[in-house]
Amino acid sequence: METPRWLTPEQLRAWIRLESVVELLPTVLDSQLQRDAQLTHFEYLVLAKLSEAPEHVLRMTRLAAITNSTLPRLSHVVSRLEARGYLERRPCPEDRRATNAHLTETGWQKVVATAPGHVANVRAHVIDLLTDEQVEQLDGIMATLLERLDPQNSLRRLP
Amino acid sequence: METPRWLTPEQLRAWIRLESVVELLPTVLDSQLQRDAQLTHFEYLVLAKLSEAPEHVLRMTRLAAITNSTLPRLSHVVSRLEARGYLERRPCPEDRRATNAHLTETGWQKVVATAPGHVANVRAHVIDLLTDEQVEQLDGIMATLLERLDPQNSLRRLP
DNA sequence: TGAAAGTGGTTGTCGCGGCAACTGACGCCC
DNA sequence: GGGCGTCAGTTGCCGCGACAACCACTTTCA
Numbered sequence: 457m458e459t460p461r462w463l464t465p466e467q468l469r470a471w472i473r474l475e476s477v478v479e480l481l482p483t484v485l486d487s488q489l490q491r492d493a494q495l496t497h498f499e500y501l502v503l504a505k506l507s508e509a510p511e512h513v514l515r516m517t518r519l520a521a522i523t524n525s526t527l528p529r530l531s532h533v534v535s536r537l538e539a540r541g542y543l544e545r546r547p548c549p550e551d552r553r554a555t556n557a558h559l560t561e562t563g564w565q566k567v568v569a570t571a572p573g574h575v576a577n578v579r580a581h582v583i584d585l586l587t588d589e590q591v592e593q594l595d596g597i598m599a600t601l602l603e604r605l606d607p608q609n610s611l612r613r614l615p
Numbered sequence: 616m617e618t619p620r621w622l623t624p625e626q627l628r629a630w631i632r633l634e635s636v637v638e639l640l641p642t643v644l645d646s647q648l649q650r651d652a653q654l655t656h657f658e659y660l661v662l663a664k665l666s667e668a669p670e671h672v673l674r675m676t677r678l679a680a681i682t683n684s685t686l687p688r689l690s691h692v693v694s695r696l697e698a699r700g701y702l703e704r705r706p707c708p709e710d711r712r713a714t715n716a717h718l719t720e721t722g723w724q725k726v727v728a729t730a731p732g733h734v735a736n737v738r739a740h741v742i743d744l745l746t747d748e749q750v751e752q753l754d755g756i757m758a759t760l761l762e763r764l765d766p767q768n769s770l771r772r773l774p
Numbered sequence: 775t776g777a778a779a780g781t782g783g784t785t786g787t788c789g790c791g792g793c794a795a796c797t798g799a800c801g802c803c804c
Numbered sequence: 805g806g807g808c809g810t811c812a813g814t815t816g817c818c819g820c821g822a823c824a825a826c827c828a829c830t831t832t833c834a
Contacts, residue, residue: 462734467742470750473757474741475660478637479683480764483792496820501634517782524638529821531784536820553782553829575621582633583626585759591629593752598632600744605639642822655790675813688791690814695790712799712812 481581488577493570498523499533500570503542503559507567512559515548519557524606542566640740647736652729657682658692659729662701662718666726671718674707678716683765701725 463471485497493500501523506512514522520530534557537543542563548554559567583591622630644656652659660682665671673681679689693716696702701722707713718726742750 461738463737463742466747466754467750470754470757471737471742473754473761476683477757477760477764478640481637481760484764498820515782524635526822527783528785528823532821535784548782551782551830555783578622578630579620581763582760583622583630585763586756588625590752590756590759591626593749594756595625595629595632597745597749597753598629598636600749601636601640601741602632604740604744605636605643657790676811685792686813687793687815691791694814707812710800710812714813 484581485574485577489570489574492573493566495566495570496533498525498529499537500567500574502530502533502537502557503563503567504571506543506557506559507564509559512564513556516555516557537563643740644733644736648729648733651732652725654725654729655692657684657688658696659726659733661689661692661696661716662722662726663730665702665716665718666723668718671723672715675714675716696722 482497489495489497489500495503502519505519505522506514516527516530516534519525520527523530534543534545538545541560543560544558546556546558548556586594641656648654648656648659654662661678664678664681665673675686675689675693678684679686682689693702693704697704700719702719703717705715705717707715745753
């Protein structure tokens, strides 16, 4: 074990700030959605991704991948959303192991009603605070980090 | 309610990537610390901040602020860390409402033993992947976001 | 063709974080 | 100087997420 390479003051400052944002941002997203739509951020994400999918249908595995989640976690939240009538599980005809999540009409209406407030929140806390140049820089930096955090790049891997 | 201002494709892409990093990064930090030191990232943060404080002592309120936490959350985790012998609670002499958290020698040793692995992990997943220029950009962007997320700027406000 | 390995998904248990209610101590202010 | 609002901190309960064990189906290959 070699002696550790510490961070320079500049690196440390950037890291502490990133750490803080990573800690605080989820709370801001969750509380707006909870207040205005009784949804967690993750629940909203599931509904939103479904609403963007062709036919409003996605396989559980695929849905887990694009929401950066695990199958058990997704399964739990899908059960909750199903109980509230926002989506339905249906067995997949081609592969009888698989399950498809279908957004219901109620679920679609929920997304339509909730999206504007959520976008406004994202603007207010992130996008509108940054210059176009900073948004571009942010995109590049996050893309680099994702390559390491998510090597399979599940967000791009299509079915 | 006016019609919502949607995000441009560039903004959307940057946002989705930030969203993903915010979702995935905590897991990476937690699992390394859990594996190598049986600590959550937040527990480590508490010990680390104490270890940087003069006399290795901080008031609970102050500790909550610099860890971006709430008092109830901190109180719970301090109880756990106290049970494991890493710190002690002591009533504050000047203000009998207040409690001081003291890092023990065992706790200090734990931080010393754990820090190098944690820093290496931060390097591997964040800092070493970015150019110096990107680190600087990241710092600027996160500073801007923190101004909104944490208006009191508790990280700077000294006792 | 049938056993073994692999894949898709669900369920159960446990631990942490959020919130609300509560206690005790300080300070104000007439 | 006693009562009232506020502040510091703790506790209890609830809900979500992680993990592991499990079931069902598919694929492979001898």
